Every structure is written in C-alpha cells, then in structure tokens.
Amino acid sequence: MNAMYKHILLAFDHTKSSEKALEAAVGLLALEKEAELTITHVSTEKNSMNTNIYDRTRSAAPIMTPGLDKQNPPYMPPLPQEDKTVAHHLNDELDEALSSVKHNLDSRGIQANFYPLSGSPAEAICEYATGNNVDLVIVGRTEKNNFQKWFLGSVSEKIMQESPCNVLVVK
Numbered sequence: 001m002n003a004m005y006k007h008i009l010l011a012f013d014h015t016k017s018s019e020k021a022l023e024a025a026v027g028l029l030a031l032e033k034e035a036e037l038t039i040t041h042v043s044t045e046k047n048s049m050n051t052n053i054y055d056r057t058r059s060a061a062p063i064m065t066p067g068l069d070k071q072n073p074p075y076m077p078p079l080p081q082e083d084k085t086v087a088h089h090l091n092d093e094l095d096e097a098l099s100s101v102k103h104n105l106d107s108r109g110i111q112a113n114f115y116p117l118s119g120s121p122a123e124a125i126c127e128y129a130t131g132n133n134v135d136l137v138i139v140g141r142t143e144k145n146n147f148q149k150w151f152l153g154s155v156s157e158k159i160m161q162e163s164p165c166n167v168l169v170v171k
Contacts, residue, residue: 004032005028005032005035005135005136006032006034006035006036006133006135007035007036007038007132007133007134007135007136008025008028008029008032008035008036008037008038008134008135008136008137008138009038009039009040009125009128009129009132009134009136009137009138010022010025010037010038010039010040010137010138010139011040011041011042011121011125011137011138011139011140011155011159012039012040012041012098012101013041013042013121013140014041014100015140016140017140017141017142017170017171018139018140019140020140020170020171021138021139021140021168021170022039022101022104024138024168024170025037025039025138026105026108026110028136028138029110036113037110037111037112037113038112038113038114038115038132038134039098039101039112039113039114039115040114040115040116040117040124040125040128041098041116041117042116042117042118042119042120042121042124042125043116043117043118043119044118044119044120044121098114098116101114102114115128121155122155122158122159122162123158123162125137125139125159125163126159126162126163126164129163129164129165130164134164134165135165135166136165136166136167136168137159137163137165137166137167137168138167138168138170139155139156139159139167139168139169139170140156140169140170140171141156141169141170141171142154142155142156142157156169
C-alpha cells in the first residue's frame with residue numbers, strides 16, 4: 001500500500017496551536033511510516049538594515065537531522081554575498097526557534113528535517129511546498145482576535161488559499 005503522504009511540512013511558531021500541530025504531525029507519522037517530516041519556522045524579523053533579504057524565500061542554511069540528508073537537498077535560492085551578516089543573525093534566531101522542537105522529537109526517536117525560512121510566512125511556506133514536493137502542510141490555527149484577522153489577515157487562511165497541496169489546520 002502506498003503512503004498517502006510522502007512529504008509533510010509543519011510550520012512551527014511556538015504558539016499553543018503550533019504545539020498541537022506538532023502532535024498532529026507526530027500522529028500522522030505513526031500512520032505514514034515512510035513519510036518524511038520537515039519542520040520550518042519563518043522569521044519575519046524586520047529590524048535588519050537590508051530589507052531585500054525578505055523578498056527571498058530563504059535566508060539561512062538548513063538544519064538537517066543526521067542521516068536524513070538527501071542527495072538532492074531542498075531547492076531554495078542562494079543568498080547574495082552582501083547578505084551574509086544578516087543571514088548569520090537570522091540563522092542564530094532560527095536555530096533557537098527550532099531547537100526545542102528538535103530536542104522534543106529526538107527524545108522520542110522521531111526523525112525530521114529542520115528548514116528555517118524568512119519573509120512572509122504564508123508565501124515562504126507555500127513556495128517551499130511547491131519547490132519540494134510537499135503533499136501536506138500542517139499549521140496551527142492563527143491565534144489572533146477577529147479584528148486582527150480582519151486587519152492583518154490570517155497566515156493559516158493564506159496558506160490554505162495558496163498551497164499547492166493539502167493543508168491541515170490544527171485548533
């Protein structure tokens with residue numbers, strides 16, 4: 001029997017709903033034993049002097065769990081040379097953001113790839129999903145009040161609209 005999902009992407013942002021989304025991903029992995037799990041956190045930092053970096057899908061090197069490196073790593077455009085100091089700062093921030101998830105999964109013997117992104121969360125997640133054969137994106141429900149959702153929009157709603165694959169929104 002072929003697996004329903006081969007590549008699952010979890011968007012993690014340290015909210016209660018993303019913690020629940022992590023548990024949903026772990027539950028799916030138990031059912032889809034051959035599925036690959038990639039966990040991302042999207043940095044939206046705007047304090048940088050160089051804002052051009054946020055027009056790109058990705059700005060930091062991937063954190064890969066040993067043994068899961070693929071021959072064809074996920075495609076993301078390279079950074080221009082002048083952005084290396086910004087990339088280093090973002091790399092530190094993203095490493096910190098994903099380290100607790102990595103320790104959580106490692107302690108349970110669950111393997112995953114960790115791939116930090118930067119820019120607009122919905123756009124970055126959808127672009128990654130499109131370029132990397134993701135067949136399920138898992139996100140936590142936006143934890144904003146109705147006014148914030150109306151004024152700012154909801155990342156999970158934008159992902160549902162723009163994603164090239166199925167999206168699981170966890171409450």
